[in-house]
Amino acid sequence: MISLAVTAVPLAGWHVAIVATAAAAQSAALLRRRRAPVAVLAIGTALLVLTTVFAGDPVATELPVSFMMYAVAAHRPARTTWASVAAVVGAVGATYVFTLRPLPTSAAPGWATATLTVSLLVAVALGLTMRAHRQQLEAEKERAQQLALERDQRAQLEVLTERERIAREMHDLVAHSVAVMVTLAHGASSAMDRNPDLAREALGELTRTGSEALRDMRRVLGLLRDGSQPDGAASQTPGALPDLLATFAKVGLPVRLDVTGEPPPSEPLLHHTVYRIVQECLTNVLRHAPGSDAVAVRIGWGEADVTIEVTNTGPVVSRVAGEQSGHGLRGLRERAAAFGGSVEAGPVEGGWRVRATLNHGDR
Structure with a gap:
């Protein structure tokens, strides 16, 4: 266990058992630090306090608390992080002051509290930096998804707009040509017996109108599919x-x-x-x-x-x-x-x- 490796105070008897048990429990709790960082920090702090009270020195239980604080800063809002720092420093500091026995190798209560505070602040700084980096990556990913969605929506709107343009142009061409052709056909039919020359002229105009209509429809469909301006836009001057x-x-x-x-x-x-x-x-x-x-x-x-x-x-x-x-x-x-x-x-x-x-x- 990582916490056992930093044990610096030679303890004996049941003190060793208390420290070993607390360190093992903290190490097990660290496995859940990403899912429930605040709860894990509370457990780690409680074990640190218990070790201080019953073993007379925090020894190997301080370092895991710093890792737990890093998890809180990396996965929870800043307000929760700073509240957790205050709670841990307050609880551990009070415990140091009132229960820590001055063993030959142990630090004074004030110095121990300051050391823990610095360790927690370093953990908080690293955790907040990691959280900000992760949020930035998530924001960039969300923005990329939004841009992709907007691009797809623009493409759909362009398709709909293109269809409307084609429908509008085709309507104008067909409606105009058919109306003229029907009128010419009626005129040719009426003049067929009494004025054959006029009828032939109407039929010629009918043929010309139909040919122009077919040509214009081909141009409109071809150019609109290519995204160009409707044919005749440049030539239909006043x-x-x-x-x-x-x-x-x-x-x-x-x-x-x-x-x-x-x-x-x-x-x-x-x-x-x-x-x-x-x-x-x-x-x-x-x-x-x-x-x-x-x-x-x-x-x-x-x-x-x-x-x-x-x-x-x-x-x-x-x-x-x-x-x-x-x-x-x-x-x-x-x-x-x-x-x-x-x-x-x-x-x-x-x-x-x-x-x-x-x-x-x-x-």
């Missing part, structure tokens, strides 16, 4: 809007474009968003109010924002149609929210109006 309106004019939608202000030249994503908002609004007019007398598209470019307003007048539009159920209105709001803007949609005198505002001054 000059592309007249071509869009011309497509709707070919299917009989009386569209008029009014643009004020100067658009920023270095905002391709902004131009793409404006293009898609106008496209979605005109597609809904074509689907839900094809008999509109007039459709006015107004775009006002400011220094820090842009306002898109699409108003159709004519037949009364049903509420369900006007609210653009499904991805329509939600997609418009998501596009506007990406630029810190908003979308308002509602009836006006004789028709329906959609108004979107996008902010771009702080981007």
Whole structure:
């Protein structure tokens, strides 16, 4: 036993038995110092006191108490540690003063108490250092786990965002193309007998629209899977809007474009968003109010924002149609929210109006 090895006072008879028994009990208690350090320290201190009282000298029972104090400092809060130091020093010091016999090889009570106190303080310092190091390692491990969790959550959000982008782009493309193609097909069917040339022209436009739709869908799917900007974001400058309106004019939608202000030249994503908002609004007019007398598209470019307003007048539009159920209105709001803007949609005198505002001054 480690405690027996430090026995320095030659004792005889039952004194040796007391010291040996106390040291053995302390050594056994040390095996439990990590699970119950405070209880082990209490046992060790009690054995030290008993050895001092009955054997006349603490001899081999002091050193195990220092190891026990180290366990308390390493595994329990600082408040508990310092309270334990005070309790041990007080109990052992009082015992030394009142019961320690001045044997030839024993230290004076005051010196013995000071020696024990220094030993306990060294044990506390080592234990607190070890506890701080362990807490730091645990904090770093917890932080690493938190970072891994946040990384996984960001990856999931990116996947969801990507899916929403694909759904939004595909909705705009399909809804626009299908609405135009259906209108062209009806027009071709109606003109087949009385005006074959017009019917052939409508069918040609139908074929061209379908081909463009397939090409655009392939581009959107391919580029969005790669995380790139939607195809056309760089090419759909304000000059592309007249071509869009011309497509709707070919299917009989009386569209008029009014643009004020100067658009920023270095905002391709902004131009793409404006293009898609106008496209979605005109597609809904074509689907839900094809008999509109007039459709006015107004775009006002400011220094820090842009306002898109699409108003159709004519037949009364049903509420369900006007609210653009499904991805329509939600997609418009998501596009506007990406630029810190908003979308308002509602009836006006004789028709329906959609108004979107996008902010771009702080981007």
